[in-house]
Amino acid sequence: xxxxxxxxxxxxxxxxxxxxxxxxxxxxxxxxxxxxxxxxxxxxxxxxxxxxxxxxxxxxxxxxxxxxxxxxxxxxxxxxxxxxxxxxxxxxxxxxxxxxxxxxxxxxxxxxxxxxxxxxxxxxxxxxxxxxxxxxxxxxxxxxxxxxxxxxxxxxxxxxxxxxxxxxxxxxxxxxxxxxxxxxxxxxxxxxxxxxxxxxxxxxxxxxxxxxxxxxxxxxxxxxxxxxxxxxxxxxxxxxxxxxxxxxxxxxxxxxxxxxxxxxxxxxxxxxxxxxxxxxxxxxxxxxxxxxxxxxxxxxxxxxxxxxxxxxxxxxxxxxxxxxxxxxxxxxxxxxxxxxxxxxxxxxxxxxxxxxxxxxxxxxxxxxxxxxxxxx
Amino acid sequence: xxxxxxxxxxxxxxxxxxxxxxxxxxxxxxxxxxxxxxxxxxxxxxxxxxxxxxxxxxxxxxxxxxxxxxxxxxxxxxxxxxxxxxxxxxxxxxxxxxxxxxxxxxxxxxxxxxxxxxxxxxxxxxxxxxxxxxxxxxxxxxxxxxxxxxxxxxxxxxxxxxxxxxxxxxxxxxxxxxxxxxxxxxxxxxxxxxxxxxxxxxxxxxxxxxxxxxxxxxxxxxxxxxxxxxxxxxxxxxxxxxxxxxxxxxxxxxxxxxxxxxxxxxxxxxxxxxxxxxxxxxxxxxxxxxxxxxxxxxxxxxxxxxxxxxxxxxxxxxxxxxxxx
Numbered sequence: 001x002x003x004x005x006x007x008x009x010x011x012x013x014x015x016x017x018x019x020x021x022x023x024x025x026x027x028x029x030x031x032x033x034x035x036x037x038x039x040x041x042x043x044x045x046x047x048x049x050x051x052x053x054x055x056x057x058x059x060x061x062x063x064x065x066x067x068x069x070x071x072x073x074x075x076x077x078x079x080x081x082x083x084x085x086x087x088x089x090x091x092x093x094x095x096x097x098x099x100x101x102x103x104x105x106x107x108x109x110x111x112x113x114x115x116x117x118x119x120x121x122x123x124x125x126x127x128x129x130x131x132x133x134x135x136x137x138x139x140x141x142x143x144x145x146x147x148x149x150x151x152x153x154x155x156x157x158x159x160x161x162x163x164x165x166x167x168x169x170x171x172x173x174x175x176x177x178x179x180x181x182x183x184x185x186x187x188x189x190x191x192x193x194x195x196x197x198x199x200x201x202x203x204x205x206x207x208x209x210x211x212x213x214x215x216x217x218x219x220x221x222x223x224x225x226x227x228x229x230x231x232x233x234x235x236x237x238x239x240x241x242x243x244x245x246x247x248x249x250x251x252x253x254x255x256x257x258x259x260x261x262x263x264x265x266x267x268x269x270x271x272x273x274x275x276x277x278x279x280x281x282x283x284x285x286x287x288x289x290x291x292x293x294x295x296x297x298x299x300x301x302x303x304x305x306x307x308x309x310x311x312x313x314x315x316x317x318x319x320x321x322x323x324x325x326x327x328x329x330x331x332x333x334x335x336x337x338x339x340x341x342x343x344x345x346x347x348x349x350x351x352x353x354x355x356x357x358x359x360x361x362x363x364x365x366x367x368x369x370x371x372x373x374x375x376x
Numbered sequence: 377x378x379x380x381x382x383x384x385x386x387x388x389x390x391x392x393x394x395x396x397x398x399x400x401x402x403x404x405x406x407x408x409x410x411x412x413x414x415x416x417x418x419x420x421x422x423x424x425x426x427x428x429x430x431x432x433x434x435x436x437x438x439x440x441x442x443x444x445x446x447x448x449x450x451x452x453x454x455x456x457x458x459x460x461x462x463x464x465x466x467x468x469x470x471x472x473x474x475x476x477x478x479x480x481x482x483x484x485x486x487x488x489x490x491x492x493x494x495x496x497x498x499x500x501x502x503x504x505x506x507x508x509x510x511x512x513x514x515x516x517x518x519x520x521x522x523x524x525x526x527x528x529x530x531x532x533x534x535x536x537x538x539x540x541x542x543x544x545x546x547x548x549x550x551x552x553x554x555x556x557x558x559x560x561x562x563x564x565x566x567x568x569x570x571x572x573x574x575x576x577x578x579x580x581x582x583x584x585x586x587x588x589x590x591x592x593x594x595x596x597x598x599x600x601x602x603x604x605x606x607x608x609x610x611x612x613x614x615x616x617x618x619x620x621x622x623x624x625x626x627x628x629x630x631x632x633x634x635x636x637x638x639x640x641x642x643x644x645x646x647x648x649x650x651x652x653x654x655x656x657x658x659x660x661x662x663x664x665x666x667x668x669x670x671x672x673x674x675x676x677x678x679x680x681x682x683x684x685x686x687x688x689x690x691x692x693x694x695x696x697x698x699x700x701x
Contacts, residue, residue, distance in 0.1 A: 219465030219520035
């Protein structure tokens, strides 16, 4: 079993686990488990509203995800997890299996609307998540009213799309610090190129704020949006100039170190589609890939969002409730293409889920037999 | 804040040890309020540390108005200077001071005039399994589109050398970042993780305190994850046995550092480095702050009298030669 040091460096090798027990002693494990159980029991009180709108989605015995009722026999779910070349169904609160069909998709949000004609469930009341502070307690709620996970709001609403971030198109020396930042090179046809910034220029100010190094300048630019027009002051030789470029979108693939990838991979399952969302909140609640679609509530029981992806060890991504309310006002697009069956990897179901699946299969068989008997 | 403490104190009495219990929605709301307050007041002092020439980055936390930063030893390894990036996107330079690699503890000093935003330093030895904690840092490196992500959790277990294990999930880039108690005091520095999401390890800040001056003075020593057989490990050169009130010297060989300092077979060692000790296993924790060649005070008890001695620590590699003869 490996222990990992936590720099982002490629240079740091994995450290063999001599420092700390990689396992928690039984007594400590028991004490903390008991503590968690008490907390989760307390949380039942806030899960009431959410539990009535969440339903599991299965194919065969495998639970793919959860879906949230949006009324009129429709469920909202994560498209990349539930759009499969197989029959999918949900199970309602009376443990009836109900066939679900695809009504349409919102591809840019990785969302799908399922039709479940016989499902009687209220529509989820979406709450505003934009005002929640970092550190707010968030709970993912299961159909039986239990909290599946509790975490905090780690990062407030933001876009994960790099193309939404401002891109000027200059190269700088990351180590240089001083009065202003020297432009080493300019990307052709970039925002910088368009306003005539050339290599050798020294950028001193952006939107009225001084910059003294690569990181400051880069951070300021990335906080601006694609299309914004910041005033940039620069020194060229003896001259002081001011330019107002129209920023383009950043189209840079972040380099990910193998070691970071390994740390995420070893820490549980991850959603296949887990990035590029236009607006998400991030939580540290510990879930698995098959937990997408769970409603997320705050301590007032308000449904502030829906789990859209398990991103990695520290991160679960949640679509904010107010966004979801807006998204479903629009009609979903028809699904044009189904993924090949092979695209779905088998999920690692827990023993309990497998048994539950078998029980559901038996129930369905009994129901069919009963139907046939009634017919004769 | 007071009320929660009272509630928890009552809950303690019923349990074997002090696992704080949260038994009502009211308790949860109080807890949430305290977590939010930590985040609100401590985000600004949670910085990203970048070594541009190595292309590596970790995190750190400012603990004084004049810009002292605590971080992990493996974050400063190979650097004399680091670039500090603040949550608001601005940058500054910092000088690497010292590091105690045994404890993965290091210090860095911001260059430039303060006052800088800072967090107080707490006490990690006072923490119990189940205590609530808040972790921050700059996972996967500084990201201008977000502030340091907040992780909430509990102390899962306590390890050797003042290390703490929590279920606050960490990942690369978090290294050196702060673990706070619910009062916003720094109690640990993120160090390393195991695949189990509940095993995230932090260097306890009490481990920093025991060699604070040395690290501050720029000394660097030790080895992260070194085992008991590390030949550079500092030792007294005695065979000791645990006894009530001290450690009995079973053998003090001629030529060993302790023998040279006047300690003999049959003496009772009652204090090492001004700390009372009766368990030889605890010497590892004390000597994590020392290196071979350094002097350490040893109090012995002989003929019903206490006698102070000063031992120049040897290294295990050297001493084992003496004992092999």
